[in-house]
Structures are given as C-alpha cells and as structure tokens.
Amino acid sequence: MSTTRDNPRTRPAKAPLSRAAVVTAALALVDEIGFAAVTMRRVAQALDTGPASLYVYVSDRDELMAQVYDLALAEVELPGPADGDWRARLESLVGRAVGVLAGHDDLAMVALTGVQTGTNALRLTEEMLRLLREGGIDDAHCAWAADLLDQHVISSALERAGWLRDQRRQEATEQAMILKAERELDSVIEALPPAEFPTLHALRGSLTTTGDSDARAEWKLRVIIDGLLGGAGA
Template sequence: MTLPVPPWEQRAPKRRPAKLPLSREAILAAAFRILDAEGLDAVTMRRIADELDTGPASLYAHVANKDELYALLLDQAAGEMRLSEPSAEHWQDRAKEFIRELERVLVSHKDLGRAALARIPTGPNSLAASEALLALLRAGGVPDQDCAWAADILSLYAVAHAYENGLHLLQAGGEEAGIAYVAAIGQYFRQLPTDRFPNIVELAGLLTTGDGDVRFEFGLDLLIRGLASRAADAKRDHG
C-alpha cells in the first residue's frame, strides 16, 4: 500500500513556461540571435532547436535544410536595407550608397556575408533590392548589359568586404590586434630582398596604409567611375 506524501515533503508541481508556437518566423528570430552573438558557424539546426526548446526534426516542417535557412536569413537581412529612388542626376552617389547599405546590413550580422557567396538572391526582399540597384544604374544611362553584370559585380564587392569585416569582428583581439598585424606585415615587406621584390619593398608603407573603410571607398569609387565612363562612351557612340 502506497503511503501519502507528508505535507512537509510535498512540492508544488513545476510549471514550465508555455512554448511559443513553432513557426518559420520563430526559427529565423532564434537563428538571428545566435548569428549576431556568435557568427554563422554557430547557426545550426540543432542549436536553433535548443534555443526554441524543441527537437531538430520539428524545424524541418518549416525550413527544409540549412541552405534554405541561409537563404531566408539573407532575404530578411535584405529587408533591412534603406533603398533610394532612381535619379539620373545623382545615380553615382545613390549607387554607392546602395553598396554601402548592403555592406552595412551584412556586417551588422557578423559574417552573414559568407552565406551570400555563390548564391543568386531570389527572395522577395533580395529581389526588391536587386530591382532598386538596376533602376539606379539604368537611370544613369548605364547600358543594359553593363547594368546586368554590374549589379552582380557591385553586390559581390559589398559581400566580400562584409565577409572579411565579419571575420574581423569574430577574431580575438578585435581592432587593436588587426592594426598590430598590419603593422607587422608592413615591417616584413620592408625586410624582403629588394632584388626580388623591389616594388613591394618600395611601396611597403602604402600597401599597408588605409583602414578598411578607406579601402572600401576607394574600390567603390573605381567601380562606379568605370561604369560612368562606359555610360559616357555608350552615349557618345549612339549620340
């Protein structure tokens, strides 16, 4: 016969907080929390399931696999971009601002830029961003074929730069360690044999000067000026 539990040994039943209904939105929110704290490598189905207090198998009813998860993360991030209206007069400035905005959004989510490499954007927010960039370039008179290829090249430039910046954010030591590393590289370049590497030795100081933002703006200016030059040539040839 089972005896009753004495009152002084009784425990109130533990009440677990009610789970939020599992959905694609909840999965993405959890994935972004992990991504922003620890980087893309930490974003796994198992880790998201732990975050949501469920099993990994339950996630697959809402997200097919990690590849789809990355696509959804990128598309949601694209929705954070501030997009400008096309302008024939200010197209170069607005095209530059588009690329800065894409880089900013990706860097704000650590190394999310890695997920964008070798991926053609097809989500609604990504398509809206691509449409905006094409409109900016066409408004400036950039030839259509140049627009089509430039949209890819400009975006790739922002993605690659964002990925590198994201890696720097994840590395131990942060900005100070990065500055020390570049200084050490400059010193190493100066010590190379001048008969084999005369240009590297002579330009050692210049090769290692300028922070990431300065170099990003330099490259962006090169790209947009090149497009502007080609647009001017096309206008002259068809004028």
C-alpha cells in the same frame, strides 16, 4: 524544505512555431555564435523543440540560411532623394548593405552559392538596377553591373565581419588592429632582399600605411562605378 515539482501545467507556454519564428531564432544565433556554428539542432534547442519540427518550415540548413540572409537584408534602408543623385544613392545602398551584412558574422557567405530570390534581396536588386539604368548603364549590361556590385558587397561584408570578430576576440579597437597589421607587414617587407622584391620595397610606405578604412572603401566603390560608366557602351 518544500520542493517545486516540474509540472507541465505550470510551465510558461512555448511560443508557437512558425517559419518566421524559426528564421528569427536562426538569425539571433548567427549573431551570438557565428554563421558556421549554427546548425538545425542549435536552432531547435533555441526554440525548445526537436530538429524534426523545423523541417515543417524549411527543407534543410541551406534553405534556412537563405531565409536568414533575406531577413537580415530587411535592415537595409533604401536611399531616397535626400541622399543625393543616382550615384550618391547607389553608393549609399552598397554601403548600407555591406554594413548590415557585416554585422551578422559571415552571413554573406550565403550569397556566394546562388542567386538570392527572397523578398528583401529582390527589393535591393530592383533598386540597384533602377539606379544603374538611371546612371546610363545600358540594359544589356545592367545585370552584369549589378552582379559586380553584389560581389563587392559580399566580399566587403565578409572582410569587415572578420575584422569585427578579431576586434571582439582581441578586445582591441579597429585602429589598433590596423596599426598591428601594418607593423607586421612592414617588418616582413624590411626583411626581404631588395634585389628580389624591388617593387614591394619601393611601395613599402604606402603598403604599410592603409589610412582610413572608410576612405579606402569609398575609393574602391568609386573605381568600380567609374569603370561601369566607362564601359557602359561597350
């Protein structure tokens, strides 16, 4: 029986390394194994090279993840006139950003540690600031307003990413997971002494019936924007 010897001349040629190739491979790994598990070594293995080769293109994991975050944001489609007035477009922009980031595990963690200045992050910031100004937020408070909305995007994306992970792990639908969580909370509140926790008991019905998750997300964003408008001249 003949054997085929591994010959460098007959191997398929490796794709040349580049900054774009490194960042793309890292994003694919985030989707596959999760943000926390992605290391320089794992990225190098995915590219069939050594970790030292990556440092030609990025200085460390933090810089790589910042680039990965920005690449993910390229998926966010900016709203246009067909999406409605400035407020409808702002709500759409925020919702799309949450959806994109939530689809890439805990990648939104990157934005918790510093200002993101990648091309796509700046593209979203530019549009958000433009819409806020169009809505009447004065220039002195536009940066604070955008920061508040960014925090909402990050926290919402991380929450949704966690739900998506649990869904995959438990092989359950979102509705089934919500019902399970509601029942667990209901049983906990039921066991509490009413004299010590009167408000929890009084609101037990609403606390354990969260309703539609999309409606809840829309309500939270609506309250934030209402607050921004109310404080526009403060």
